[in-house]
Amino acid sequence: MWRIYSPDRTAVRIRTTREKLLTVGARIKATSNATFRLDEVAYEKANDVDVRLASIAAELKTKFSMKRAMDALYFKRDAFDYEAEVRAIAFFQPKKHISPTRFLRVRVDPYNLVDSILFDPRADETYVRMAAFFLKNSLRFNGPISRSALYRATYIEVPDEAEPFIQADAQSAA
Numbered sequence: 451m452w453r454i455y456s457p458d459r460t461a462v463r464i465r466t467t468r469e470k471l472l473t474v475g476a477r478i479k480a481t482s483n484a485t486f487r488l489d490e491v492a493y494e495k496a497n498d499v500d501v502r503l504a505s506i507a508a509e510l511k512t513k514f515s516m517k518r519a520m521d522a523l524y525f526k527r528d529a530f531d532y533e534a535e536v537r538a539i540a541f542f543q544p545k546k547h548i549s550p551t552r553f554l555r556v557r558v559d560p561y562n563l564v565d566s567i568l569f570d571p572r573a574d575e576t577y578v579r580m581a582a583f584f585l586k587n588s589l590r591f592n593g594p595i596s597r598s599a600l601y602r603a604t605y606i607e608v609p610d611e612a613e614p615f616i617q618a619d620a621q622s623a624a
Contacts, residue, residue: 451533452570452600459572462581463598465565471538474558478540484554485516488538489524493531516543564593571598 455461468488475486494502506522509515520539540554567585569578578597585591 452572452598456570456572459570459574460577461570463568465568466563467565468536470563470565474556474563475538475540478554478556482551482554483543483548484540485543486538486540487520488536491533491535491537492525493528494525496527496529499525499527516541561591564591566594567591567596569595569597571600571602573597 452459452461471488475488478484478486502525503522506518510519520541523537523539526533526535540556542551542554569581575597582595585595
């Protein structure tokens with residue numbers, strides 16, 4: 451996912467919990483005429499996704515429902531199942547005699563919401579150190595901050611008694 455969503459190699463991933471997002475969602479519901487939904491994304495075969503989207507579109511043409519329209523945002527092709535995505539969506543529910551506002555402002559305490567910060571594994575080391583310094587010293591973030599270890603090679607020790615097998619495999623492959 452780093453390669454897809456971080457083309458400039460400077461992206462960060464923040465970690466939080468469902469419980470913390472649900473607390474934000476409860477605040478959204480209590481302080482605005484907005485609705486909040488937190489759900490896992492379902493991953494399905496491409497044909498099944500097309501069928502579901504067509505079904506939702508047909509339903510929405512006859513009677514529009516924001517809740518039903520939002521259902522389309524909670525499933526994807528199974529080619530993306532490695533993402534194991536959870537989506538949090540807030541939206542204004544149209545109500546009679548209430549003019550919708552253009553923006554939804556949500557107050558969150560980032561020190562409570564964010565558990566950890568992880569940098570793109572391809573990020574420049576100087577960038578990671580500088581950003582981590584800023585997060586810790588200027589913003590006073592005290593959670594874990596690191597770079598993803600995704601591309602770090604691990605040392606694998608091959609015992610000496612395995613040497614004849616490795617050489618034999620190399621000769622048979624040639």
